[in-house]
Amino acid sequence: MINFGYTRAATIGEAIQAVAGDPQARFIAGGTNLVDLMKYGVERPGRLVDITRLPLKHMEDTPGGGLKIGALVPNSDLAYDARVERDYPLLSSAILAGASAQLRNAATTGGNLLQRTRCYYFYDAAAPCNKREPGSGCSAIGGVTRVHAILGASSSCIATHPSDMCVALAALGATVHVEGPDGARTVAFEDFHRLPGDAPEKDNTLAHGEMVTAIELPAPRFGSNHSYLKLRDRLSYAFALVSVAAAVELDGDRIAEARVALGGVAHKPWRVPEAEALLKGETPSPDAFGKAADRLLEGAVGQGENDFKIELARRAVIRALSQAAAGTPQVQSNKIVN
Amino acid sequence: MSPAQSGSAPEPVSVTLSVNGQTHTLSLEPSVTLLDLLRERLHLTGSKKGCDQGQCGACTVLVDGRRVNSCLQLAVMKDGAEITTIEGLGTPDRLHPMQAAFIAHDAFQCGYCTPGQICSAVGMLGEGHAHGPEEIRELMSGNLCRCGAYTNIVDAIEDARRGREAPTLGTPSLEAAE
Ligand SMILES: Cc1cc2nc3c(=O)[nH]c(=O)nc-3n(C[C@H](O)[C@H](O)[C@H](O)COP(=O)(O)OP(=O)(O)OC[C@H]3O[C@@H](n4cnc5c(N)ncnc54)[C@H](O)[C@@H]3O)c2cc1C
Ligand code: SF4
């Protein structure tokens, strides 16, 4: 690892100033992604600004009946929080489907949002990669593409966002609280991450020096009608090939509202409101879920090696929505898919 | 806060932390990981470097009682922390019940993953979310064993979890030391 300067920030303002005033400076929280990338020489910050002492470790109820989660709440604490387990079990489940218990203990809410792609070529500092080195080309196109996108990719980059937590946050309609040198703002979750287009070096819409301070969830709904289904190359401790966060609100035997977001398939969690709208007023059935899946996957293209993901995603959507409608969410410990 | 000047030589940072009950004050370059501090500077070589990328769990230690991968932690960020490594859990004549359970169940072959497995298992029981073998398997998935001793590892941890006495050793109740 190259050496770098270190600043232990005492206040949010101090941290923002330290990063905003130095193009080579970066925030560091749990370190589980940034330190890894620094060892590979993929990230080469001149200075790390340690934000772990900042007062962003709390969760509080919001006046609207929602929950505001500080950016430094560890992933494990969030997943096992009694309110989250009760009111947002989809979020708990998605977090527990990711990484390992040790990593979740260290990883933070904010850092999880900002984690970078697991594209093999992005990690290989010797390979051309537009995300790492703008203008150098994309080694993945025509290469090994098992973990790559089937939706929303560009001719510059076909990487996916690897987070599980973010897929649930997209489905739940979270809001991101951001603070920067010019003050605070909020961003709707779907506008936080971006598609690669011709600027794949930008994973999201944060400006340099802007810090995620909290994630806010709207008032809970969906009860036990949710499921996080993650499909991967081994049963645990592996990134998703395809994952689905599904939630439905039932009115009698009809669907009043459905949410479905896909992970592992695009540069951001993939959600299509028109696909969800197709389910309004329908009785839950594989046929109705299949139509929604087709709409959600409209325009999907494989890269050759990852063509299988299109059919896998379609089936996973149907399965996850069926689990959600039945109130039998996917269990993350035994992995038996019912 | 020190002034942020990129490109200037990185200033060593003074860090005070406790390792297995002993306080150390050190001057460290920011790039030193907690694992390298333990192994290279403090010569506590029980914690192992398997992958150095968070992918194997061999480096698992307890930081303020929570299990983490020490290879992905920067030591300078752990100022004020209490670290426990395998060396701090027990001694050859006073084994930690988890160590005793691993021996009793023959839960290793080469032993390289074992310190990480044991620290991780102790951390897991402290977390309180493992209620049987199925959950132990899932919540221990961050610890790989290339010798494939998984069956016996799960048995050992389940035994320790139940607070049973390790069969062949006259150790005190396992629960007592948790
Ligand atoms: C072996 C392995 C397996 C994994 N498996 C999974 C998996 O299956 N699913 C999954 O979802 N994740 C997985 N992860 C990734 C893990 O979830 C992330 O590394 C973690 O969430 C990052 O959080 P952190 O706090 O450690 O971030 P850091 O490493 O500290 O930071 C990551 C990035 O976020 C920035 N940052 C951090 N906090 C803020 C903030 N508040 N505001 C602005 N910027 C910020 C940093 O500058 C940096 O660029 C895995 C990781 C490893 C090493
Ligand atoms: S897919 Fe994106 S991240 Fe991967 S090599 Fe191409 S440009 Fe880089």
Ligand code: FES
């Ligand atoms: S050495 Fe730290 S996880 Fe492998």
Ligand code: FES
């Ligand atoms: S005992 Fe050899 S790696 Fe686990």
